[in-house]
Amino acid sequence: MIALWIVIGVIVLIALFLWATYNGLVKLKVRVDEAWSDITVQLKRRADLIPNLVNTVKGYAKHEKDVFEDVTAARAATVSATSPKDAAKADNMMTEALKSVFAVAEAYPDLKASQNFIELQQELVDTEDKIQASRRFYNAGVRDLNTKIQLFPNNVFAGMLGFSSREFFAVDDAEKAAIDKPTDVKF
Numbered sequence: 001m002i003a004l005w006i007v008i009g010v011i012v013l014i015a016l017f018l019w020a021t022y023n024g025l026v027k028l029k030v031r032v033d034e035a036w037s038d039i040t041v042q043l044k045r046r047a048d049l050i051p052n053l054v055n056t057v058k059g060y061a062k063h064e065k066d067v068f069e070d071v072t073a074a075r076a077a078t079v080s081a082t083s084p085k086d087a088a089k090a091d092n093m094m095t096e097a098l099k100s101v102f103a104v105a106e107a108y109p110d111l112k113a114s115q116n117f118i119e120l121q122q123e124l125v126d127t128e129d130k131i132q133a134s135r136r137f138y139n140a141g142v143r144d145l146n147t148k149i150q151l152f153p154n155n156v157f158a159g160m161l162g163f164s165s166r167e168f169f170a171v172d173d174a175e176k177a178a179i180d181k182p183t184d185v186k187f
Contacts, residue, residue: 018161021154025163028145032166035138036084039169042131043087046094047078049127053120057101057108067104071097084138084169091131098124135169142166 054071074097077090105117146165149158158164 032141038134
């Protein structure tokens, strides 16, 4: 009779452990999904601001065709990104393109003084701050989820329960070198 109670107790403990592990993993997965959604919302917001900024700059700098083509390509890559790696690559392209736009703006004092340009620039700065915050929140969620999945004994059950590690929103070495390099603007 005592052996039966011990077996029942062990089964209840295992069931409680699996229940708590599963619910914990689901909470972390939902948090990571939410954070990814926040990143995509902010990247979309930035992509929507870019045409307005570009059109404002175009009015002053009609001969800067390459800059505008780079921005258009970066915007398209941002909107079509589906994974953190794609989004990070597109984000780096956009950062480079925006550096060029602002470098062009520096060459046109009338443009820098334009109220429309100033407002768009402030909106863009605000959006960049939100993107950075969203990235940090996403990467923190990914860190927590990946850690929980990899810890013993969770690692034994996580795969069976359908959970897998997520990819960080990160910059690889080649992209980091491109970001650190000053923008080359030719007139």
